[in-house]
Amino acid sequence: MRSLVATDDVRAAVDAALRGQKRDVKGLLFKGVLLLTLLISLGVLIVLLWKVVADALPVFQDRGWSFVTSNTSPLPNQAGVRQGLIGSLILILFVTLLALPLGIAAAIYLQEYARDSRLNRILIANVRNLAGVPSIVYGILGLVVFVQAFRGFTGPGGGAPGYSYISGGLTLAVLVMPIVILVTMEALRAVPQSLREGAYGVGATRWEVTRSHVLPYAAPGMLTGAILALGRAFGETAPLLLVGATLGFFANPPGQAPLDLLQGFYTALPTQIFAWAKLPQAVWGANVSAAIVVLLVTILAVNAVAIVLRNRYDRKW
Amino acid sequence: MDTLAPTRELTVDVLRGSSRRRRKERATKLVLQGASVFSLVVSVAILLAMAGQAIRWLTGIDLGWLWTSAGWSPRRNDFDILTLFVGTVMVAGIAMLVAAPLGLGAALYLSEYATPRIRRVLKPILEVLASIPSVVLGFFALTVIQPSIVVGLIGGKGAFSYLSAGIAVGILTVPLVASVSEDAMYAVPGAMREAAYGIGAKQRTVSVRVVFPAAISGIVAALILGFSRAIGETMVVAIAAGATGAAPRTFNPLEPGQTMTGAIASLAIGSDQVRGSGFAFGSLYFVALLLFILTFSLNVVSERFVRRVRKTY
Numbered sequence: 001m002r003s004l005v006a007t008d009d010v011r012a013a014v015d016a017a018l019r020g021q022k023r024d025v026k027g028l029l030f031k032g033v034l035l036l037t038l039l040i041s042l043g044v045l046i047v048l049l050w051k052v053v054a055d056a057l058p059v060f061q062d063r064g065w066s067f068v069t070s071n072t073s074p075l076p077n078q079a080g081v082r083q084g085l086i087g088s089l090i091l092i093l094f095v096t097l098l099a100l101p102l103g104i105a106a107a108i109y110l111q112e113y114a115r116d117s118r119l120n121r122i123l124i125a126n127v128r129n130l131a132g133v134p135s136i137v138y139g140i141l142g143l144v145v146f147v148q149a150f151r152g153f154t155g156p157g158g159g160a161p162g163y164s165y166i167s168g169g170l171t172l173a174v175l176v177m178p179i180v181i182l183v184t185m186e187a188l189r190a191v192p193q194s195l196r197e198g199a200y201g202v203g204a205t206r207w208e209v210t211r212s213h214v215l216p217y218a219a220p221g222m223l224t225g226a227i228l229a230l231g232r233a234f235g236e237t238a239p240l241l242l243v244g245a246t247l248g249f250f251a252n253p254p255g256q257a258p259l260d261l262l263q264g265f266y267t268a269l270p271t272q273i274f275a276w277a278k279l280p281q282a283v284w285g286a287n288v289s290a291a292i293v294v295l296l297v298t299i300l301a302v303n304a305v306a307i308v309l310r311n312r313y314d315r316k317w
Numbered sequence: 318m319d320t321l322a323p324t325r326e327l328t329v330d331v332l333r334g335s336s337r338r339r340r341k342e343r344a345t346k347l348v349l350q351g352a353s354v355f356s357l358v359v360s361v362a363i364l365l366a367m368a369g370q371a372i373r374w375l376t377g378i379d380l381g382w383l384w385t386s387a388g389w390s391p392r393r394n395d396f397d398i399l400t401l402f403v404g405t406v407m408v409a410g411i412a413m414l415v416a417a418p419l420g421l422g423a424a425l426y427l428s429e430y431a432t433p434r435i436r437r438v439l440k441p442i443l444e445v446l447a448s449i450p451s452v453v454l455g456f457f458a459l460t461v462i463q464p465s466i467v468v469g470l471i472g473g474k475g476a477f478s479y480l481s482a483g484i485a486v487g488i489l490t491v492p493l494v495a496s497v498s499e500d501a502m503y504a505v506p507g508a509m510r511e512a513a514y515g516i517g518a519k520q521r522t523v524s525v526r527v528v529f530p531a532a533i534s535g536i537v538a539a540l541i542l543g544f545s546r547a548i549g550e551t552m553v554v555a556i557a558a559g560a561t562g563a564a565p566r567t568f569n570p571l572e573p574g575q576t577m578t579g580a581i582a583s584l585a586i587g588s589d590q591v592r593g594s595g596f597a598f599g600s601l602y603f604v605a606l607l608l609f610i611l612t613f614s615l616n617v618v619s620e621r622f623v624r625r626v627r628k629t630y
Contacts, residue, residue: 027521031430037422042442044488048449048457105352113346114353125620127356132542132616133609134549136578137363139585140605144366174359181356205338207345228448235450238551238578242585270452270552277456277556285460292453303448307441 052296055289067290072249072272076283081291084272087165087245088234088298091268094169095176095233100226102173103180110181111188112210130178139242142171147243155263163244165262171243176233183225187218220313227306231299237270247275269295363609371606374599388565389575391584391597400565401604404479405576407568408554409547411483412490416543419487420494421536427495428502429524447492455556458485463557467571477559477573485553494543497623501535502528538622545615549608551578577608 059067062077070080110127114120146154147162155164191214199209215222241247246267256264267275269291276288333339378396387395423443427436463481467473473480505528513523529536554560559573560583567574575583584601 024519024521027519030521030524031426034422034426034430037419038426038439038442041419041423041446041488041491045442045446045449047461048453051457051461052453102352102355105349106356107353109346109349109353113349123353123357126360128620129613129616130356130360132545132612133363134546134551134578134612136549136551136581137367137605137609137612140581140602141359141363141366143585144370144602145362177359178356181353203334205334205342207342231448235448235452237450237452238555238582241582247586270450273452273456274552274556277452277459288456292456295450296453299448299450300445303444307444 049296052289052292055286056293059286059290060293067287068294071251072267074249076281076287079276079287081269081272081294083250084267084269084291085294087266088269090165090262090266091169091172091240092230092234094165095173095230098170098173099176099180099229099233103177103229104184104222104226106177107181107184107188108210108215111185112214113206127178127181131182134238135175135236136238136242138171138175139239141174142167142239142243146170163246164264165266167243168240168245168266168268171239172233172236175236175239176229179229179232180226183229184218184222187221187225188214190221191217220309224306224310227302227309231302231306234299234302235270235295237268237274240268240271241274245271247271269298367602367606367609370599370602374596374603377599378596386565389580391580391600394596396600396603397565398604398607400567401575401577401580403566403568404558404574405548405578407479407570408483408486408550408558408576409544411480411570412487412547412550413540413544415484415487416490416494416547417540420491420539420543421498423491423495424499424502424539425524425529428499429520429528443492443495446488447496449489451489451550451552452556454485454489455482455553458482458553458557471571473571475559475573477557478571479558479574480570482554482558482576483570485557486547486550489550489553490543490547493546494539497539497542498532498536501532501539501623504535505531534622534625538619541615541619541622545612545619548615549578549612551582554579555582577604577611580604581608 063080067080068085069082070078071082072084073079106127110120110124114123146167150167151162154166154170155162195213195217196209199213204212244266246265250265250267273288273291273295276284276291378394382394382396383398385395385397387393388397389395389400427440431439458481459476462484463473463476463478466484467478467481468475471480509527509531510523513527518527554576555578558576558579560575560579561573581601581604584598
């Protein structure tokens with residue numbers, strides 16, 4: 001028997017008959033428009049980064065690292081972002097120490113322990129809604145609870161009682177927690193059920209199953225989510241305006257005890273950017289751009305770590 | 318042949334395990350449960366904090382101050398809520414005019430047209446965009462969008478406008494709209510697409526007439542969620558919209574003006590008045606409460622739509 005060999009001619013003819021005679025111009029156009037929407041986003045991103053870097057370049061050329069290592073100043077050519085950068089890092093420390101453990105614990109409960117009860121449904125719906133609450137509303141919470149009600153703890157002394165690192169850090173931690181819960185739950189959900197059942201089968205308790213089987217496999221996903229959440233906290237500005245991130249010039253006295261430092265004046269990189277951006281003199285524009293470069297480099301570096309981790313440990317079950 | 322006899326009698330007690338293990342199990346569960354209940358405590362605290370202060374403020378003022386044609390000017394006890402509301406909706410509306418086509422287009426392309434390799438290249442655009450802090454976009458609106466687009470192309474005047482803030486908020490909202498609606502499109506079963514291809518449909522027909530309608534709940538959810546995010550966006554508005562309520566109840570996007578979030582920020586940093594004096598500062602709680610109620614309701618509605626998608630497939 002002869003086998004049926006499709007020559008290129010035959011294939012082309014069959015293809016043409018199936019597709020119809022004409023090229024699908026409208027279809028190609030439609031695809032092009034869709035691609036264009038993505039390219040517009042890319043274009044905006046490129047223009048934004050290019051503009052910021054171009055404006056920031058003179059500052060870094062003139063001053064080099066001293067822009068990063070000097071304190072705020074009323075003189076634009078001396079003002080630096082040291083306090084803002086340190087402030088942001090200390091705030092992030094609060095978020096890491098408070099929001100991550102609490103958020104991960106809550107997520108483990110909601111995903112691994114919680115039965116489909118009324119309370120648990122409310123808890124999950126509540127977390128979702130919390131994640132959608134505008135960040136400035138968390139600032140109000142921080143203002144009323146941390147700054148005003150807990151003033152004795154967050155900053156009893158000083159010129160602006162309650163407006164301190166502690167208030168800012170706690171506010172950001174509360175803001176980031178719902179996000180941590182949601183990404184952790186998603187990472188836990190991706191662990192196949194059979195893994196859990198294997199452990200149950202040999203008599204492990206629920207916590208033993210979670211600790212020895214679920215968490216190790218969910219860890220990369222949880223880590224990625226946590227890092228992205230920290231990146232979000234790093235750039236968050238609005239709530240800090242309400243819990244007293246200092247917008248003007250200040251200096252913490254040298255040799256402060258740690259607690260005094262945490263209860264005293266503070267600022268963060270994004271609030272510093274905001275304060276400078278509000279100044280009317282055009283000379284500050286270059287400083288704003290330079291500070292934005294510092295902020296974006298930090299955030300993008302952190303996110304890059306998250307993406308690398310995800311690609312490295314991503315596995316399909 | 319030896320029988321496998323149990324070494325000791327098997328009772329319920331043996332199966333239950335040691336009491337130490339059970340105690341540990343109970344304690345762990347309690348700790349984890351406590352953490353999850355904490356999120357509920359936060360919600361209640363937010364609501365009580367705002368509502369308490371807002372009511373205290375409302376009982377102190379003359380309610381007529383909330384509805385005045387003089388606009389929003391806390392220093393002069395003019396608290397026209399409608400001015401803020403119109404400004405807020407205008408900024409969010411402009412934002413959606415930007416975010417809806419860009420977000421949905423990107424989602425449809427990524428879900429229906431992009432090969433896995435192209436997806437891996439293009440998807441990070443949206444991820445990077447999502448990681449840009451809003452304060453940066455605010456500065457971008459002030460220094461690029463306003464002078465080159467609003468003033469240069471459309472003929473606006475001055476340094477601030479609702480339009481430039483709205484466009485920037487829209488750019489910020491694109492990744493959210495794209496990711497939520499792409500999830501919905503991705504969830505449309507392949508069988509539906511194949512059925513359409515089977516009767517000779519083109520790819521465009523499948524995208525527009527099959528996938529889009531099937532994912533419509535998720536798309537609507539994405540748009541509502543985007544609108545809610547746009548309403549709550551603060552920094553862009555505080556930097557680029559002008560942060561003054563000088564133009565009461567204006568519908569002109571080329572004018573500078575105030576929004577709900579912008580008003581809160583202005584009050585917080587004291588550019589509207591000295592902290593703690595008079596009625597001005599307290600209005601912040603009232604505006605925040607309205608903002609919370611508005612975004613919360615939108616989020617609940619969008620959650621409904623999302624759940625409808627999950628139920629269907």
